[in-house]
Amino acid sequence: MATVAGTGLDAAAVEALRAAVRGALLRPGDADYDAARRVWNGMIDRRPALIARCAGAADVIKGVAFAREHGLLVAVRGGGHNVTGNAVCDDGLMLDLSPMKGIRVDPARLTVRAEAGVTWGELDRETQAFGLATTGGQVSTTGIAGLTLGGGIGWLMRKYGLAIDNLLSADVVTADGRLLTASADENPDLFWGIRGGGGNFGVVTSFEYRLHRVGPMITGGMALYPAARAAELLRFFRALTADAPEDLNVVLAFLTAPPAPFVPPELVGTPLVGFALGHLGTPEEGQVAIERIRAFGAPAIDLLGPMPYTALQSMTDGALPFGLRVYLKSSHLTGLDDALIDTVVRQMQAVTSPLSQVVIVPLGGAVARVADDATAFGRRDTPYDIVVFSVWTEPGEDERHMRWGRDFGEAVRPFARGVYVNEMGVEGEERVREAYTPATYQRLAALKRTYDPDNLFRLNQNIAPAG
Numbered sequence: 001m002a003t004v005a006g007t008g009l010d011a012a013a014v015e016a017l018r019a020a021v022r023g024a025l026l027r028p029g030d031a032d033y034d035a036a037r038r039v040w041n042g043m044i045d046r047r048p049a050l051i052a053r054c055a056g057a058a059d060v061i062k063g064v065a066f067a068r069e070h071g072l073l074v075a076v077r078g079g080g081h082n083v084t085g086n087a088v089c090d091d092g093l094m095l096d097l098s099p100m101k102g103i104r105v106d107p108a109r110l111t112v113r114a115e116a117g118v119t120w121g122e123l124d125r126e127t128q129a130f131g132l133a134t135t136g137g138q139v140s141t142t143g144i145a146g147l148t149l150g151g152g153i154g155w156l157m158r159k160y161g162l163a164i165d166n167l168l169s170a171d172v173v174t175a176d177g178r179l180l181t182a183s184a185d186e187n188p189d190l191f192w193g194i195r196g197g198g199g200n201f202g203v204v205t206s207f208e209y210r211l212h213r214v215g216p217m218i219t220g221g222m223a224l225y226p227a228a229r230a231a232e233l234l235r236f237f238r239a240l241t242a243d244a245p246e247d248l249n250v251v252l253a254f255l256t257a258p259p260a261p262f263v264p265p266e267l268v269g270t271p272l273v274g275f276a277l278g279h280l281g282t283p284e285e286g287q288v289a290i291e292r293i294r295a296f297g298a299p300a301i302d303l304l305g306p307m308p309y310t311a312l313q314s315m316t317d318g319a320l321p322f323g324l325r326v327y328l329k330s331s332h333l334t335g336l337d338d339a340l341i342d343t344v345v346r347q348m349q350a351v352t353s354p355l356s357q358v359v360i361v362p363l364g365g366a367v368a369r370v371a372d373d374a375t376a377f378g379r380r381d382t383p384y385d386i387v388v389f390s391v392w393t394e395p396g397e398d399e400r401h402m403r404w405g406r407d408f409g410e411a412v413r414p415f416a417r418g419v420y421v422n423e424m425g426v427e428g429e430e431r432v433r434e435a436y437t438p439a440t441y442q443r444l445a446a447l448k449r450t451y452d453p454d455n456l457f458r459l460n461q462n463i464a465p466a467g
């Protein structure tokens with residue numbers, strides 16, 4: 001049998017797959033191969049045997065069948081943002097869905113259907129043409145696919161719920177190669193599982209979401225203060241978020257001032273702490289929210305005011321571009337008590353890289369109103385989420401910056417319960433269990449046995465099939 005160099009794969013079978021798919025099938029050495037295997041986290045450098053740049057559901061079905069028949073590891077890429085790099089594998093078959101960009105808005109029914117290669121920036125562009133939006137990620141280059149399948153937190157969530165709470169249906173290619181529609185009426189068990197269970201149950205080829213009237217102008221922006229006021233500001237944040245209206249989504253961020261046009265030269269390189277926010281109410285209500293923030297004191301950098309919703313959705317893009325080296329630690333917090341605040345401030349003071357950031361995100365509102373067993377999202381009652389992004393550029397510095405992130409994660413552990421599955425690193429099965437309530441995990445494992453008993457889709461935050 002003739003094989004494809006470096007892969008051991010039957011050359012005739014690979015040629016048959018190439019002829020069968022509509023998109024390109026790339027091998028090591030092909031012109032676009034290196035670009036196609038790149039993902040957001042610059043730490044990841046994996047070399048799949050084959051990359052299928054899927055043009056549609058038919059290519060996905062063919063790719064899944066090929067992987068199954070040849071015993072290949074499968075990686076599924078949407079936006080490529082997941083910090084683990086699970087969107088790409090060594091040796092196996094990478095199903096790259098990023099060419100699948102179809103989007104159709106139905107302004108009368110207030111819905112949108114989008115293919116799995118779409119990013120949030122692309123979806124917002126189409127829906128905002130009609131003054132509509134659905135809850136999506138806070139960085140516009142993130143994929144709708146991975147983000148939705150894990151839950152999907154964003155600026156609209158306290159008013160309209162998570163991304164999964166707005167998901168109406170999805171088309172899913174399962175491990176046995178069938179294309180199933182998952183919705184409240186069709187395959188409802190699968191629909192439950194893909195709303196929080198990640199990529200465990202199949203490859204989603206398109207998503208249909210409910211839309212809401214949002215923007216095009218909202219109130220939002222950032223207010224930043226010297227980090228010397230961090231503990232004080234965290235207590236203010238705790239009070240602000242305790243009774244915030246659901247129109248207000250405000251996150252707290254620690255960062256080092258970048259050399260950006262909005263930063264006065266004397267502040268560049270100094271540690272800052274502050275708020276990033278979006279308010280969905282009337283301009284007058286938005287102004288009230290701004291004044292409440294400014295009551296803490298005049299910000300060193302004040303970027304609050306009216307802005308397009310699409311600008312809010314891409315406001316932090318520049319801080320986390322493709323290709324940087326990233327180690328991420330995240331947890332759901334049980335609250336923001338004083339001991340936690342002191343811990344966060346202390347850990348932040350030990351930061352090792354000016355590119356690193358820490359973000360605290362309040363959930364609540366519409367997120368908490370959905371019953372725990374209605375979807376597979378873990379722990380709806382979580383009041384806050386903390387995300388520690390350790391970020392740097394030099395490969396020789398990995399150990400130092402990873403240690404800072406790891407120590408931060410350990411330090412907040414006594415104040416944490418569980419984790420958002422989309423914000424996990426490569427942390428093992430026990431940690432995946434912690435992302436869910438015990439009842440949800442059990443149900444997910446049983447569903448995995450039904451839809452993927454051989455664990456074909458295992459390059460993810462994996463749920464082993466029950467039994």
Ligand SMILES: Cc1cc2nc3c(=O)[nH]c(=O)nc-3n(C[C@H](O)[C@H](O)[C@H](O)COP(=O)(O)OP(=O)(O)OC[C@H]3O[C@@H](n4cnc5c(N)ncnc54)[C@H](O)[C@@H]3O)c2cc1C
Binds near residue numbers: 077078086138148459
């Ligand atoms: C800079 C940055 C900002 C972020 N902001 C937010 C945020 O605001 N809100 C939030 O909730 N999360 C956020 N996240 C986390 C984000 O939700 C996850 O990283 C998510 O996995 C990204 O989805 P993706 O499609 O871009 O990633 P990919 O890396 O392409 O996919 C991640 C995984 O999802 C699965 N998957 C992807 N596509 C499919 C598919 N079509 N079918 C089946 N499985 C699939 C696969 O297991 C894959 O390994 C952010 C992450 C980063 C790095």
